[in-house]
Amino acid sequence: MIRDARVLEERFIPKEIRHREGQLKAVRDNLKPVLEGREARDTFLYGPPGTGKTCMARYLLDELSKQSSRVKTGYVNCFENSSRFRVLYEVVSQIGSLLSVHRKGTPTDEVLEKLRDLVEENRCVLILDEVDKLRETDVLYSLARTSGIGLVLIANKETALWHVDSRIKSSLRLMESIEFPEYSRDELVDILQDRVKWGLMPDSAREEQLERIAMLAEGDARLAIDSLRIAAERSEQEGEEEIRNEFIEDAVSKAKEEIDSDTLEKLNEDQLTLYRILKEEGELEAGSLHEKYKEKVEDPVVKRTVRKYLEKLERLGLIETEGKGRWRKYSMKD
Template sequence: MIHDARVLQPQFVPEEVEHRNAEINTLSNTLKPIMDGQSGETSLLLGPSGAGKTCIAKFTVERLRENVLDIDTQYVNCWQDYTRFQVLYCILEGIGQTVNIHRRSTPKDELLDRLQGYDGSQFVVILDEVDQLEDKSVLYDLYRMPTISMVLITNHEEELFSHLDSRLASRLRTCVRVPFEKYHLDELVAILHARARWGLSENAIGNEQLELIADAAAGDARVAIGILRNAARRADQTGAERITTDIVDEAVPDGRQEVRQKTIDQLNPHQRALYEILEEEGELNPGELYEQYEKRVDEPKTNRTVRNHLSKMEHYRLVVAEGKNRARTYRLR
């Protein structure tokens, strides 16, 4: 039944995308100067998880690569590579400049010097989950480099700007914003239909089952694709010729849990500490949670940073926040 498993992976970037023409056109226009050998405008892709931000960023940059001979690109997941050193190292990897760099002994300034000395082709850097950066001053360094064009991805603008100094904030506030909304049910069905057409045998799943998956995903393409992947796996393992409604019903919890676990796996150490405390203690108010957090980590962040971490985890449906101000409590979803 499964002809091409890659198509059912969330990181797969299709040759054609569904229902995001306006967003592609806006982002393409910000990068258009690169075709004339100039740097593009900084762009900020905003919207909920599973709305296609990462896919569209990679898709648009790849189309640019097809039209420009001299261009370098690099994708950085700032949730996984959140330190200044990690970000600079990833970017240098994109231009093959990591020779003789030792992760434990090479000073961060040496990485920056090496990047500032780059005088090659125009360089597009996608910084995904950019609000997760531990040291956001690296954005100012990148902004000042004439050959680098940045595509920034985040869920909420305030999560990014709340930790920027005024110098950097004033520059980034002029960047081109590309807003993304959750997918409607019919849009998710179209996305799933395309994935099924590319990755599964003919007539492996019907429109009724695709609608059930889309409805269960509630506008999140990552969850929808995860459910489809789990349904295809179940059908393949049992030798079924088609993905039935019963198979979809069985795949929904596993598909959701798979996406949830991947999110948990990429939590930074401070977010993971907060998650583990709530897992052990249950519902806590902000003061109780912060007190436990201070005891658990060696270098605790400020209350404000912890609130931002919790907001991020709430956005990704890991944490539930109830009440306001002093009556607010947090618990795992």
């Protein structure tokens, strides 16, 4: 049943970008100057998960690389690389040579100088995905002030950069913000039809099945595509030549679990404990949450560290907060 499993993976870049014509033109126009040896305009893409931000950005980087060998491109996930050094190290590793840069023992400013040398003669476009997960946001200042680099920043919320230092805001003042709304049900069906056409055997999935997945995915293309993959895999394991209706809802549930699991794997034991407490309790004030946390662990961390852990859970979109100081309340995100 599955002809090309890569098509059903999250990192697959499709041959064409569906239902993002306006966003595609805007970002393409911002990046076009690098093909003429000029600097790209910095761009900020924001919108809920599964709305095509990363996919479209990577599609355009591939397009630039094919159009000019003099344009350097790089992609950094800021959750996995949240410090200034790690971001700069990743960029240098992708666009140049690491022969003179070692992960341990090389000062951060030396890595930055290496990057500046690399982009002196070649223009560069960098995607910083999940930019709201950065622990050291001053790297944005370093990159924005480096001649020859154009930035594409990606986050779920329009407010992701509101808290950064005024120097960073000033450096990014000409950046264009572009919204990615949730997909409609019909748009998701179109996206799924493409994945079926490229990744599955003919007649493996019926139109009404794709409509059902699109309805359950509620505007999230990643969830929809993962659900299609899981339903197809299970049907294939059962020896079927087409997806069975009874597998669809279970596939959507499993896809949600996979996405949640990917996020939870990024947490340490203390962070997981705080998450589980809120999942059980629903909503708690800061003081009550800290007391329950201390009851559940043998060696609790101090309040300041707990606050940092809760900030991380919020950045990951797992919880939300209301109020300030000791009156602050924490709850699971809907």
